[in-house]
Amino acid sequence: MAGDGEGAGLRREYVEQDGVGVADQLQRLWTPHRLAYIKGENKPEGDDESGCPFCRLARLDDETALIVARGESVFAVLNLYPYNPGHLMVVPYRHVADYPDLTAEETVEVAEFTQRAMRVIRRVSAAHGFNIGLNQGVAAGAGIAAHLHQHVVPRWGGDSNFMPVIGHTKVLPQLLGQTRQLLADAW
Template sequence: MKDYDGTEYENVESLDDFAAVPDAFQRLWTPHRIAYIQAGQKPGTDVCPFCIAPTLSDEQALIVARGTHAYVLLNLFPYNSGHLLVVPYRHVSTYDHADDAEVAEIASLTQIAMRVLTATSGAHGFNIGMNQGEVAGAGIADHLHQHVVPRWSQDANFFPIIAGTKALPRLLGDVRAEVAAAWPV
């Protein structure tokens, strides 16, 4: 079998060799994403970036807002410009272990993040979610965090898969400064 660039692979089965019922879905295989899964925080690791971040300056840690029980920072490896993470200060691994105050503040900070990103970047929509546990794709499985990813009707979300490149038109420091300045006090 030959790859898109002409590379020949041995012992690779063609999809034509499998029994299947055609459906309306197209499959977009992204084997390069396994690096994120395999390189995630290992259980029992003492170094947690979400525990270290609040001890640094907001600029160093890319923090845009600090609450009582949780804080908001830019994702160091964003899917889109303005990709935020809402993180409890307490080192807790899953949502069901967060206490009522943490859950309430995570929800409140997520709402504010959406409003601020809409105001600063004109986001048309959002992907919001938590990957709970390593098997669910959490890059840092030991510390709960919620993703707030702004989306636009014209964003290039297939560019990373096709070209192996992310188009991020703004520097992280610039986005952090803008979002932090627009965050209500």
């Protein structure tokens, strides 16, 4: 990229803010569009099943709900706000918030579905790696803290770029319904 020799056009400012510490050499990348998530906008109210999107999804047909596969005690569903293409979640049918509260059967099936999801995603999209995780509680970043869900996020070398942060755009190669069908067929 052409630039002025100082970070290809990035402007560096070292401003001391009164009462907020001393100036440093760190660059700041501000993402004000994430504030809605931080404030909890559009999150379900309360901890009961009536407002829980996962409980509602489990009652819908697979295509409408973007459910990839169903098991005895869990299901795999695409994330409506994916970090990457193929980002899905393994969710118990039972409305439970805390990992230690899962039954032994639920725990095993969460693990088995996670393994299966990784195999399927690798087969259909040649993912280079995965981020797998549970955010337990609001303080830990759980968007829907009242209903446990494990994220399975496929990763490829170079998949993190400037588009979501700078361009306010997420690049996905196909519609979620098409991704659901591809994964469901391979499941």
